[in-house]
Amino acid sequence: MPTLRDLDPGDRGTVTGYVADDPPGRLLEMGLLPGTLVEVVRRAPLGDPIDLKIRGFHLSIRKHEAAAILVERVPAS
Amino acid sequence: MPVSVTTVPQRIALAGNPNVGKTTLFNLLTGLRQKVANYPGVTVERKSGRLAGDGPATGAEVVDLPGTYSLNPKSLDERVAYDVLVGRMPGEPVPDVVVCVVDATNLERNLYLVTQILDLGLPVVVALNMMDAAEAAGLEVDADGLADRLGVPVVPIVARDGRGLEALRQALAEVPAPPDRPGWTLMPAVAEVVDRLAAQLTDEVPDLPPRRARFEALGALTSDPLLAPWKERAPGFHAAVLQARAALEERKVPYRQAEMMGRYGWLGPLVQSVVTRHKDPSEATLSDRIDAVLTHKVAGPILFGGVLLLIFQAVFSWATPAMDAIEAGVVLLGQGVRAVMPDGWLEDLLVEGAITGVGNVLVFLPQILLLFFFLGLMEDTGYMARTAFIMDRLMRRMGLSGASVVPLLSSYACAIPGIMAARTLANERDRLITIMVAPLMSCSARLPVYTLFIAAFIPSGALFGVLGYQGLAMVALYVLGTVMAFVAAWVLKTFVFKGDASMFVMELPPYRLPRLRQVFWRMIDRAKAFVVRAGKIIFGLSIVLWFMASFPQADPDPLLEARREQAEATFTARLDSIAAAEGLSAAEVITRGPMEAVQAADAERQAVLDAVAAEEAGRQIRQSLIGRIGRAIEPVMRPLGFDWKISAGILSAFAAREVIVSTLATLYSVGEDDGEPVMLREALKADRYPDGRPVYTPLVAVSLLVFFVFALQCMSTLAIARRETNTWKWPAVMWLYMFALAYGFSLLVYQGGQALGWG
Numbered sequence: 147m148p149t150l151r152d153l154d155p156g157d158r159g160t161v162t163g164y165v166a167d168d169p170p171g172r173l174l175e176m177g178l179l180p181g182t183l184v185e186v187v188r189r190a191p192l193g194d195p196i197d198l199k200i201r202g203f204h205l206s207i208r209k210h211e212a213a214a215i216l217v218e219r220v221p222a223s
Numbered sequence: 224m225p226v227s228v229t230t231v232p233q234r235i236a237l238a239g240n241p242n243v244g245k246t247t248l249f250n251l252l253t254g255l256r257q258k259v260a261n262y263p264g265v266t267v268e269r270k271s272g273r274l275a276g277d278g279p280a281t282g283a284e285v286v287d288l289p290g291t292y293s294l295n296p297k298s299l300d301e302r303v304a305y306d307v308l309v310g311r312m313p314g315e316p317v318p319d320v321v322v323c324v325v326d327a328t329n330l331e332r333n334l335y336l337v338t339q340i341l342d343l344g345l346p347v348v349v350a351l352n353m354m355d356a357a358e359a360a361g362l363e364v365d366a367d368g369l370a371d372r373l374g375v376p377v378v379p380i381v382a383r384d385g386r387g388l389e390a391l392r393q394a395l396a397e398v399p400a401p402p403d404r405p406g407w408t409l410m411p412a413v414a415e416v417v418d419r420l421a422a423q424l425t426d427e428v429p430d431l432p433p434r435r436a437r438f439e440a441l442g443a444l445t446s447d448p449l450l451a452p453w454k455e456r457a458p459g460f461h462a463a464v465l466q467a468r469a470a471l472e473e474r475k476v477p478y479r480q481a482e483m484m485g486r487y488g489w490l491g492p493l494v495q496s497v498v499t500r501h502k503d504p505s506e507a508t509l510s511d512r513i514d515a516v517l518t519h520k521v522a523g524p525i526l527f528g529g530v531l532l533l534i535f536q537a538v539f540s541w542a543t544p545a546m547d548a549i550e551a552g553v554v555l556l557g558q559g560v561r562a563v564m565p566d567g568w569l570e571d572l573l574v575e576g577a578i579t580g581v582g583n584v585l586v587f588l589p590q591i592l593l594l595f596f597f598l599g600l601m602e603d604t605g606y607m608a609r610t611a612f613i614m615d616r617l618m619r620r621m622g623l624s625g626a627s628v629v630p631l632l633s634s635y636a637c638a639i640p641g642i643m644a645a646r647t648l649a650n651e652r653d654r655l656i657t658i659m660v661a662p663l664m665s666c667s668a669r670l671p672v673y674t675l676f677i678a679a680f681i682p683s684g685a686l687f688g689v690l691g692y693q694g695l696a697m698v699a700l701y702v703l704g705t706v707m708a709f710v711a712a713w714v715l716k717t718f719v720f721k722g723d724a725s726m727f728v729m730e731l732p733p734y735r736l737p738r739l740r741q742v743f744w745r746m747i748d749r750a751k752a753f754v755v756r757a758g759k760i761i762f763g764l765s766i767v768l769w770f771m772a773s774f775p776q777a778d779p780d781p782l783l784e785a786r787r788e789q790a791e792a793t794f795t796a797r798l799d800s801i802a803a804a805e806g807l808s809a810a811e812v813i814t815r816g817p818m819e820a821v822q823a824a825d826a827e828r829q830a831v832l833d834a835v836a837a838e839e840a841g842r843q844i845r846q847s848l849i850g851r852i853g854r855a856i857e858p859v860m861r862p863l864g865f866d867w868k869i870s871a872g873i874l875s876a877f878a879a880r881e882v883i884v885s886t887l888a889t890l891y892s893v894g895e896d897d898g899e900p901v902m903l904r905e906a907l908k909a910d911r912y913p914d915g916r917p918v919y920t921p922l923v924a925v926s927l928l929v930f931f932v933f934a935l936q937c938m939s940t941l942a943i944a945r946r947e948t949n950t951w952k953w954p955a956v957m958w959l960y961m962f963a964l965a966y967g968f969s970l971l972v973y974q975g976g977q978a979l980g981w982g
Contacts, residue, residue: 167477171446172728174483175293177332182487187511191520192616195625195727202504203329204514204731206612208619211726 361502622716
């Protein structure tokens with residue numbers, strides 16, 4: 147199963163779970179929960195961190211954290 | 224315990240996520256009747272004011288809590304907001320009513336915190352802010368429906384232009400009823416455990432209301448920092464929580480996620496039911512289109528570079544006239560005081576200690592104001608978050624974070640605003656590392672020192688005929704400091720703050736037009752904080768340093784006294800001879816005698832008097848505590864190539880680096896107003912040890928320059944670091960490690976250079 151890190155800019159996916167048992171609490175509080183739709187908007191000019199759109203706002207996280215979140219790709223409509 | 228019966232709120236707290244316009248609303252509610260203090264024991268600012276307007280609650284205290292995403296605090300700011308809301312902040316009673324400020328364009332995440340505050344059982348009024356932005360984004364928010372679902376008053380407002388403010392004031396006229404528990408639920412396996420733990424906590428701490436006990440039990444179960452304080456207060460509960468965690472982990476119940484899933488699971492449908500979308504949410508907003516340029520792979524970094532250049536330019540050169548004016552004003556004031564006060568140590572204390580001390584504080588103000596104006600603009604527009612986004616990768620390699628870029632670059636102008644700017648770093652570890660390395664950036668106060676010694680001792684030739692040696696030397700000093708800052712950051716990250724890995728989870732808020740009023744007032748607030756807090760320390764140390772340079776007082780030197788009398792006598796004799804030649808009386812010659820001859824005589828007398836005064840000043844400083852300590856530490860400084868005069872200069876430069884130039888001028892008795900740099904340069908070159916060797920060789924100069932790149936010769940920096948870290952520990956570590964670097968590298972340069980035969 148891909149992680150959020152594997153998504154390219156423009157891709158969308160649904161969070162399905164986490165790689166570790168204990169994902170960072172702040173990510174969850176920001177709403178990155180199972181079932182949440184995520185869009186990778188872009189990567190920073192140096193490739194890291196990435197800019198996500200979730201629940202109507204933009205959140206920036208590092209690839210390191212993105213790799214902890216399992217997603218299922220949502221085909222472009 | 225007596226139950227409060229007042230229904231008019233006395234204390235109102237504003238709570239909400241960062242970037243929701245909380246401070247704008249605070250300014251609107253309180254007008255200009257605000258005060259900024261610190262919460263006890265932490266550096267977090269406590270902004271409070273009195274409710275303005277007319278209504279029953281007018282005059283109630285309004286507190287602007289730091290922005291927080293949840294009541295599960297991750298940073299110092301969030302901890303403060305948490306402590307105040309749960310009533311654990313010493314000296315800070317629980318607010319009578321909490322105004323939850325939420326961004327109408329981003330309801331789901333904003334309401335997450337609101338549900339937590341509702342769980343506490345505190346009376347809540349929701350201020351539904353940014354209704355204009357919501358409308359522009361095609362969102363229609365049903366405020367009444369929301370009030371109904373949450374069970375608390377909801378007031379739509381636009382804090383930027385004051386719409387809805389009256390309705391909000393009315394909602395605050397009396398304390399609303401405490402809300403019912405919101406309808407979100409935990410997954411059954413966790414809910415059952417939380418109920419059991421809550422019951423146990425109530426047994427152990429009976430004065431806790433049942434609802435509060437449940438809130439605390441959930442917090443303790445899911446968060447280590449929230450569990451820790453119970454170890455002493457309720458040891459049985461503490462043990463039960465650890466046991467419950469083990470049992471849940473055994474059964475693979477994701478209990479740490481349960482709270483978030485429960486709250487968002489309830490909020491998702493709730494928000495859907497009160498928000499109607501009139502536009503396709505995937506359509507790019509204006510903010511998205513701006514971002515496409517400002518964080519673009521190529522354009523983004525270039526534009527950021529341009530912004531930095533502009534700020535640099537402003538802080539470096541636009542501030543100069545104002546700084547010159549302040550310095551001139553301080554000199555004028557000193558002269559004015561000298562003119563009216565009788566000569567003596569009191570006059571010296573006032574002029575050279577107190578007035579100079581005030582000058583040392585005020586001279587930084589123009590740079591601080593300008594820098595904070597630009598930083599305020601960047602924060603207010605939302606661009607600050609983008610700079611962190613762009614630079615994070617590069618900075619992370621060095622142990623810093625993207626948000627460290629602006630504070631570090633500011634430190635090239637002056638470490639003081641740089642260290643203050645580090646407040647924008649949310650992560651405490653990153654903030655501390657940034658503060659600790661910021662003074663290694665070569666600030667503008669090092670420039671006079673660099674200039675003097677480079678001009679005196681670096682040959683003026685050019686490498687390949689184009690790159691001047693002197694210019695290269697200057698660049699090399701800046702590079703040296705910068706590289707060392709990154710090395711130091713890496714060392715601090717790896718060995719001092721290890722284990723505490725920094726996370727980077729940062730909201731990129733929508734771009735907004737800045738509110739100049741707000742930027743202006745924030746700039747003033749920060750400048751005030753500098754003058755008041757750091758100013759006290761800088762002022763005090765200035766007086767101490769004055770004392771050390773002035774006492775013990777040197778005995779008058781009969782030889783100098785004789786030279787002075789001789790000069791006066793010669794002058795009188797010349798006037799007499801002119802008078803005799805012109806046939807005038809001695810009294811008439813000054814007003815009616817030949818101008819040129821009289822002036823020439825006077826100039827000659829003045830030259831001798833100045834030279835005598837300069838030598839007396841030199842004698843004084845040689846006799847003074849600083850001079851004595853300079854001689855005492857000479858053996859320690861000698862391996863770096865420094866004699867006692869340089870050592871004393873370094874000591875005096877602790878007030879501010881550039882002071883070494885004037886101290887050396889005094890020590891070499893070249894006086895201060897007669898073309899000082901050139902004179903001093905020649906005096907330095909001419910100085911010899913008793914055995915005829917020159918005191919200053921190019922190698923000594925390089926060693927001294929390296930010393931100044933590294934050494935923390937600036938009490939103002941220490942003062943502000945003390946204020947920003949709230950302890951003397953970090954400033955002490957800062958001074959020590961920078962001194963060790965300075966000593967080590969100077970030693971290496973001087974001894975290495977001598978071994979290679981460059982001495």
